[in-house]
Amino acid sequence: MSNHHRGVEALERMMLIRAYEETLVDLHGRGRAAGTCTSVGQEAAAVGVVSALGPDDQILTNHRSAGHLLARGADPRRMLAEVTGKADGYCKGMSGSLHIAAKELGVILTSTIVGGELALATGVGLSRSMLGGDGIVTCFFGDGAACEGRFQESLNLAAVWNLPVLYVCENNQWQAFVHRKETTLADGVTAQAAALGVAAATVDGNDVEAVHAAAATAVETVRRTRRPYLLEARTYRLRGHFEPDDQSYVDPAELAHWRDRDPILLQRARLERDGLLSADEVLRMEGAVRRTMDEAVAFAEASPYPGFDQITAAVYA
């Protein structure tokens, strides 16, 4: 695929994620969806990493998962149905917004327990290492999750057992209502990885092409060495923690700084600067994204609620 094509495709995918999140915020504001953790501002990390994965690779994600799912090709209709608690959602409405898994896409075992993804990823890695194939496991987690002891435990076990896990820390500077600088003296999480024998790298998480390049190296390394690797993407949560959130606790200067580094603006500017994107193409993409989301809303609203028997239907195998 040409770089032009990939760059534009990445932009369009990021626009879709943004539109999805904004649609959800709007639905929530109108009382038609429960609250949600949006990934606004972090689209480049999701698209950059997921686009570097192969079809057999698996993904674990967390409460802020829409970007990862949509980057992996999830159907926004089924995602919105899930978030609104409808039977056609990926989890039959049983998950809501916080733990959407889509096994058919390899997006598995999503947990909203911060650190849950880290605890489960080693097991998925163990299956990959024992059951053959060259698939790898990608585990997305936040800088907050890295404060949970499971971070250390997971990396250490993956290192000592040679598990093919790509750890992707989306360091978005926030841990719910607490700024990262209140929670640790460490600049980032790579030194901890190194201390445990896990190779690690840091990348500008708002530059989708840089993320893609770093992820491609990381994925190739994990696939070849069958050993863990940690990629830290430095990014920023542009909206609040959980909708609605007035962000009154956020330093306006910091927010403004990162708004200027909005990954969608950055990629669009790069493509325009390089003559790879026309105004018409932007319009086309905006229209396509809008139509996709309109359809998704209609689909989700038309989808029925699950029957009450669903409460106990899938508790035991």
Next chain:
Amino acid sequence: MSNHHRGVEALERMMLIRAYEETLVDLHGRGRAAGTCTSVGQEAAAVGVVSALGPDDQILTNHRSAGHLLARGADPRRMLAEVTGKADGYCKGMSGSLHIAAKELGVILTSTIVGGELALATGVGLSRSMLGGDGIVTCFFGDGAACEGRFQESLNLAAVWNLPVLYVCENNQWQAFVHRKETTLADGVTAQAAALGVAAATVDGNDVEAVHAAAATAVETVRRTRRPYLLEARTYRLRGHFEPDDQSYVDPAELAHWRDRDPILLQRARLERDGLLSADEVLRMEGAVRRTMDEAVAFAEASPYPGFDQITAAVYA
């Protein structure tokens, strides 16, 4: 106190610890005490660190605590009474061997949950930091405990909250029946500490004078900076994990190597080489230690079992 005096005193204290542990093994072998985790081989770490503490400093320890307690001046009579489940034990017989605390000595909150000491130490540090005084908290833990996520969590919190905690990792190469090399790729635990912003140093844990010197620096640093510090003492567990244990899983060459580095032998040789210890003095110490332990056994055996009402007596405050 002269170096001579301190060196001899350290030796005598280590001999007492060794004699205590051997007495306990003997009692166990004769069915008169429950199993125990001995600190044989690790006496230098205990004595070297504890001798560097002041009277207001507090100690948290773990399942392998006899050295720390005796180094702090615990009464072997009450310790043996405790281990044999008697009413005159430090914990009225409610602890047994695995969680002896002696608040009067500042040896507090002993937990046999590996990692428990790490989780509680930050709280004790918080009290020290908020309630004034220049006391510090020393937390002894094993290399196995450092595999629990609480290790990361504890160090990180102590770092970000400026807690006066001296973490002492007794890296004895074993985690129950598993050699350390099977559990981590890391050479030691100091790199992790550094990654979290905690100053750290490593010392030969079988050289009591080296440990004392390193601990003195560490204690002084914590007392002055009111910040955490990690000291890793490299040592070796010369007996099994929990009595009885035939150590059939231990590499004989490794064991032999460390037996040659027995901290008591090393210190005795050093003192003799330096002309600071006579054969008479050794005999005197051996006799004193033996008498102390004989008295302790008699005391423990004479002590009554607690009444059944003790089961529920101290559950609630």
Next chain:
Amino acid sequence: MTSMTVNDAISAALAEEMRRDPTVLMFGEGTATKRRDLLDEFGPARVRNTPLAEGILAGTAAGAAATGLRPVVDLLFAPFLCYAMDEIVNSAGKLRAISGGQFSFPMVVMAMTGAGWGVGAQHNHNLEAWFVHAPGLKVVMPSNAADFKGLLKAAIRDDNPVLFFTDIALGYAEGEVPDGELVVPLGKAAVRREGADVTLVSYAKTVNHCLDAAGRLAEQGIEAEVVDLRTLKPLDEDTILASVRKTGRLVVVHEASRLCGVGAEIAALVSEKAFRSLRAPVLRLTGPDAPAPASYPLEQAFVPQAGAIAEAAAGLVRGA
């Protein structure tokens, strides 16, 4: 009397106790951000944001409690307590007894739970029974603003570790709160409505469902007595037994799972100690043995509602 929400009652209790006792402090993931008023009044040493790590937070609370402070730690949602079970159960709950009484652990662990927010089973799981089962802990789960205030103050003053659960659906519920010092003693249930025909025992938001059911039952000529447990441990056995000895019939209602829940304990208590008074089987209406669903209608269906309670109680009275 002042009308206030449960959330405000909690805030008032925290502020009053921190004012009264300088050793009280509070921390949690976002505590300083969300409790700005406390931060402003008591400063950053006593009102702290924390790293995201429930285990060390609970351990820090236990260590601090044993050495002179009286920490209140907010662990946000009950399922997150799963990361802190060792510190709560093995340390705070046991180290007093294990040490022969050398330490005490005056600390409060706060967490929300319950249906009403649509966030699913990893935020909504009524785990209070676990802490009733474990030794050395106390457990509080109030139903109204006045009790939230008075019980939280009592919990902070108690010398034992207290789990203080907030049913999330009650956060914005308004209630009359007596002015001035209000301390509701731990271990005392409240009879919310008197009645001679059947006893409804409950706690947290389902107390309201029971009161609603009692209203419906009254229309059918059935007088239900409604007991609000308030404290789940220590359990107020006397109030429960007195009521059942009077009515001869018992329905226990809660949102937590049925199996080994608080309802099981109460049914067992009554079937031992009030056996001769019982005129009908003891019924439990509880959440099912299933994770709480996120989907709104299912989340509501998960919780025992007034209609079902009234029906069950009427069935007992009519001998169905």
Next chain:
Amino acid sequence: MTSMTVNDAISAALAEEMRRDPTVLMFGEGTATKRRDLLDEFGPARVRNTPLAEGILAGTAAGAAATGLRPVVDLLFAPFLCYAMDEIVNSAGKLRAISGGQFSFPMVVMAMTGAGWGVGAQHNHNLEAWFVHAPGLKVVMPSNAADFKGLLKAAIRDDNPVLFFTDIALGYAEGEVPDGELVVPLGKAAVRREGADVTLVSYAKTVNHCLDAAGRLAEQGIEAEVVDLRTLKPLDEDTILASVRKTGRLVVVHEASRLCGVGAEIAALVSEKAFRSLRAPVLRLTGPDAPAPASYPLEQAFVPQAGAIAEAAAGLVRGA
């Protein structure tokens, strides 16, 4: 039939299932060291020592179970499960339902507990009721060698997470184990002794205390029926109810704490579903609401013994 210890029965079950199914693997702190025979037969990929970190071990088991393996994880002693509650309860227990049935978690978590070793409350805490209370899990706690073997094999074959508890006092107990394939289905209690006067329900080592009590009762002319639950979840309600409907009297016995324990569940079950058959109050004999002491005589006194069981049952029969 072959006579073997409970420990040997466990080893045999593990070896047979690993031989039968190449996706079964086992890991834990010291598993490869202590289970040298398994290591030699199945190799280091399937029999693993681990770092000391129960949380990640349980999480690894859950992640592996959901993606094609059938892990058995040994967490050593029940209180250590406190470090793994999130992975067991929030992940393995819930993610199947939360995901609308996309995953299953065929895994076994093993742990020892119970009086007999004098190691105190941080190694000895009977926590089985917690897992009965939590959704999505099964819980097994056998009383004899044959059941240890047959139930462990069934647990490994089950597609749900199963907690498998070993009462430590039973480890060296010898028992007759049928030769050949032995799979004891989960969810089926066993009537160990028949009797018409009173039902004694128990599990794990206290089953033996109940049998002992039944012997003493027989000398007094009282015929006790002894029900061994074997599986605590799913609970075999039918066997319990059938027995109580026959005898009209029930004593539930276990070592775990009384409050919200399995005994509470059984008393509640019976007082709802066999109410009309009950001729006497339902009694529970359990461990106290206290951490288990280390001191030998106190540790023994902590556990309900045959004398007390016989006395309680005789009291019920005589209408005391």
